[in-house]
Amino acid sequence: MIARLRADTRTLPILALIVVIFGIFASHNATFAQAGTYAAIFAIAAIGLSLLMGNVNQISLGQSGFFGIGAYAVASLTTTWNLPPWISWPLATLIGMLVATIVGLGLGFIALRFRGHYLAMATLAFGLICVGVFHETKFLGGAIGIEDVPYPSFGALTVSGYPAYWFAWILALGAALLTLNLLRGRSGRAFEAIRNDELAAEVLGVPTRRYKIFAFAYAGALAGLGGSMYAAFLGIVVPDAVSVQLSISLLLMVVLGGSGGVSGALIGAALIGFLDISGHQFENTREVVYGLLVIVVVIAAPGGAFGLIRSRFKSKPLAARAEAASTVAATPIAIGTPPADGAPLAVSHVTKRFGGLIAVNDVSFTLTRGTLTSLIGPNGAGKTTLFNAISGIGRLTEGRVEIAGIDVTGWQPHRVAALGVGRTFQNARLFGEMTVLENVVAGAFRTERTSFGADLLALPSSRRSEREATDRARETLARLGLEPIASTLAKDLAFGDRRRVELARATASNPWLLLVDEPAAGLNASERSALTADLLKLRDAGMTLLLIEHDMRLVMSISERVMVLKFGMMIADGKADAVRNDPGVVAAYLGTAS
Amino acid sequence: MFQLLVAGLTVGSGYALVALGIHIILRATRIVNFAQGEFTIIGGLLALTFVQLFHANSWVALAGATIAGFALGLVFERLVLRPAARSGEIPLTIATLGTVSILLYGHALIPGWGSLPQPLPSFSGEASDAINVGGVSIQIQSMWVLGLLLAALAVLYIFFERTYYGKAIRAAANNPTGAKLVGIDVTNARAVSVGLSIALAAYGGTIIGPITLVGGAGGTAIAIKGFVGAIIGGLESPVGCVVGGLLVGVIEKLIQGLPGVSYGLSDPIVYSLLLVGLLLRPQGLFGARSAVRD
Numbered sequence: 001m002i003a004r005l006r007a008d009t010r011t012l013p014i015l016a017l018i019v020v021i022f023g024i025f026a027s028h029n030a031t032f033a034q035a036g037t038y039a040a041i042f043a044i045a046a047i048g049l050s051l052l053m054g055n056v057n058q059i060s061l062g063q064s065g066f067f068g069i070g071a072y073a074v075a076s077l078t079t080t081w082n083l084p085p086w087i088s089w090p091l092a093t094l095i096g097m098l099v100a101t102i103v104g105l106g107l108g109f110i111a112l113r114f115r116g117h118y119l120a121m122a123t124l125a126f127g128l129i130c131v132g133v134f135h136e137t138k139f140l141g142g143a144i145g146i147e148d149v150p151y152p153s154f155g156a157l158t159v160s161g162y163p164a165y166w167f168a169w170i171l172a173l174g175a176a177l178l179t180l181n182l183l184r185g186r187s188g189r190a191f192e193a194i195r196n197d198e199l200a201a202e203v204l205g206v207p208t209r210r211y212k213i214f215a216f217a218y219a220g221a222l223a224g225l226g227g228s229m230y231a232a233f234l235g236i237v238v239p240d241a242v243s244v245q246l247s248i249s250l251l252l253m254v255v256l257g258g259s260g261g262v263s264g265a266l267i268g269a270a271l272i273g274f275l276d277i278s279g280h281q282f283e284n285t286r287e288v289v290y291g292l293l294v295i296v297v298v299i300a301a302p303g304g305a306f307g308l309i310r311s312r313f314k315s316k317p318l319a320a321r322a323e324a325a326s327t328v329a330a331t332p333i334a335i336g337t338p339p340a341d342g343a344p345l346a347v348s349h350v351t352k353r354f355g356g357l358i359a360v361n362d363v364s365f366t367l368t369r370g371t372l373t374s375l376i377g378p379n380g381a382g383k384t385t386l387f388n389a390i391s392g393i394g395r396l397t398e399g400r401v402e403i404a405g406i407d408v409t410g411w412q413p414h415r416v417a418a419l420g421v422g423r424t425f426q427n428a429r430l431f432g433e434m435t436v437l438e439n440v441v442a443g444a445f446r447t448e449r450t451s452f453g454a455d456l457l458a459l460p461s462s463r464r465s466e467r468e469a470t471d472r473a474r475e476t477l478a479r480l481g482l483e484p485i486a487s488t489l490a491k492d493l494a495f496g497d498r499r500r501v502e503l504a505r506a507t508a509s510n511p512w513l514l515l516v517d518e519p520a521a522g523l524n525a526s527e528r529s530a531l532t533a534d535l536l537k538l539r540d541a542g543m544t545l546l547l548i549e550h551d552m553r554l555v556m557s558i559s560e561r562v563m564v565l566k567f568g569m570m571i572a573d574g575k576a577d578a579v580r581n582d583p584g585v586v587a588a589y590l591g592t593a594s
Numbered sequence: 595m596f597q598l599l600v601a602g603l604t605v606g607s608g609y610a611l612v613a614l615g616i617h618i619i620l621r622a623t624r625i626v627n628f629a630q631g632e633f634t635i636i637g638g639l640l641a642l643t644f645v646q647l648f649h650a651n652s653w654v655a656l657a658g659a660t661i662a663g664f665a666l667g668l669v670f671e672r673l674v675l676r677p678a679a680r681s682g683e684i685p686l687t688i689a690t691l692g693t694v695s696i697l698l699y700g701h702a703l704i705p706g707w708g709s710l711p712q713p714l715p716s717f718s719g720e721a722s723d724a725i726n727v728g729g730v731s732i733q734i735q736s737m738w739v740l741g742l743l744l745a746a747l748a749v750l751y752i753f754f755e756r757t758y759y760g761k762a763i764r765a766a767a768n769n770p771t772g773a774k775l776v777g778i779d780v781t782n783a784r785a786v787s788v789g790l791s792i793a794l795a796a797y798g799g800t801i802i803g804p805i806t807l808v809g810g811a812g813g814t815a816i817a818i819k820g821f822v823g824a825i826i827g828g829l830e831s832p833v834g835c836v837v838g839g840l841l842v843g844v845i846e847k848l849i850q851g852l853p854g855v856s857y858g859l860s861d862p863i864v865y866s867l868l869l870v871g872l873l874l875r876p877q878g879l880f881g882a883r884s885a886v887r888d
Contacts, residue, residue, distance in 0.1 A: 116683040122872050143858075291696035
């Protein structure tokens, strides 16, 4: 579980208790009950936006569009079809959520192309288009909207007025619980990994594009649910109610409450709901205060109200299970099996150009299983570019890459990773806001067997998978002697530890082929020898390794084979000794007299 | 047809100035200011105050609103943009949205401004005066708007291309580190850029005021259409922003003039252009390829 969700998990029951107390208190006060109902409705939409903003680092100014889709689906369906009351609203709601989900998938797909303020604009356009469509569509009532939407009713219970408060909050807390389940499992960790470092997540096998699209669809579905409740409880929908102003209100709730997780969204929605009723006679002043509040929060407390609460939970590390884990230290290294029998890695005639610059020029080589090969060369020789070409980062200009005999040319990095390929980066791209243990668990992403649905409902299979992944990560940490720092945030690590943690993360999914980019850079002598031992252990267990390194002593002492790149071309390839004495290599490193 | 074109260019002038203002702030600070349209509204209202309170003529009101806009821009930069910049791009975007809320609802609280749109006096003659060009009558005010737009563009061009200070601001925007090394006060240049941008917004709000009325809740629409213009033309290109803004005005009026098209459809169609533009050519008609996705 991501560290910052711990506070969320503990706060949710407290918030539920507040809802109950407020509900009892509001039983004789129709204004309060109604305000509470609206807070719940908007909270549901805000939870989706909070996930989008705080967990996946995407912004949306188009949530009003999804809210509108849900609202209009319920309004138009329940006023036109003649279904029994107990099924009418639930069915219309499901249809509305389904449409919102599908539209959310579409918007999420489009959103992949934008970041930051471009994304804000694109989603804003979406919200504007939606309200324009509602406004101009005849059967949706045009500017007048749809009136006399029937209240949901189940037998003797008609959900309006005071009962609506309980009904709405049961749904809101239910949505909060499900979302929290999702965030606490593998999906949530993948989101967190994406938020921290998209590329590193992708290379660990996280299909980042799919996850981002999913986040939009999920946020859309929740906004749709909010909208469907709004239409049914209020009995009327007009285009103005789902204008962009609503998107901004939702944003306001998430910012004030604190994005990421669910408690912030609930707090924000309740806060705005409360301010709304207490300031209803000061209409314009109220909005000015909201604007000021947002600016102050963004500047002074970017974590929002819940961020302030959460900071109180910080002093509780997850040391509780450390002793139990120390018993597993002796487990042997597990190496995955290649998907096919071909050579682990075959690169043929690979060329990569950046504009006029040829970074990698017609390079070919084939690795032998269970060997450690080093790739050396002066700075700018194209070593990392070649690694990127192998792991699917960026397109090849020419050539092809085969892994275990499978042509992976043009594959996305997560698919390459899924074959059982691990990789580290020159600058150790750890997930800074996650602990060492969480980083390593995230590394095991592709070996975890669970699904969105199982995570969402916290099914036993999801929890088992979670437990197994955590245990495996502890084993990996124990083997590398990294247990003492398991609960340190990655951004607080010393440099040498960062490297070793990254190696642990890259091996957590039991790869059989590992690409290691300058692991020894910046390490001191003892750290280097520990690293050398780690790498040799992996090789001896049967892993195929390709290593970029500048430290010649290290390279020559552990490599079966050394390849030398210079200006993108392979100038030598062979046994360490032969390469060391190759005149071309000597010239490349020391320069020639001529 | 010609009449629609002129009407389009007239409203488009407002969008063009908003788009250009967004561009100037973006260039200097890498911030997209969602509140640009609201500042346009505030500018028009400032001009109204000069007219009502000091019985100033239109020209004095224009100058006063522009200068006041500059001051407002400096305040905006110092109190909102600069402190929020530390929190990152999304928080910054949110802070400018908070500014929208303050300006949109706050202006109605100021005595004399209210929440209903009011007319600004014309720059010459009556608001309805028109001249006849080849059988088409064109409002004098439209001529003023276009003329004043061109005048502003000329001044900006000279400032940024010909004066030392303008070049320093551009240098600070293009390469902050390099500019610092040669002794340019980058922080100051940023503040002045934002001031200029808001001055431009105020200027724009004033020149279109006699035709479109000032005040009311129209700022969001102006801001978004300014965005559409900036995206179509190219957020990173000043020429693109102006052309894009004018284009949006023309497209809007042409759609409204089409027989059989509901008047209310013009806005959704114009807004879809934002999405279409972003998808098909995110760098805009005049933008370079590299400007995307930053």
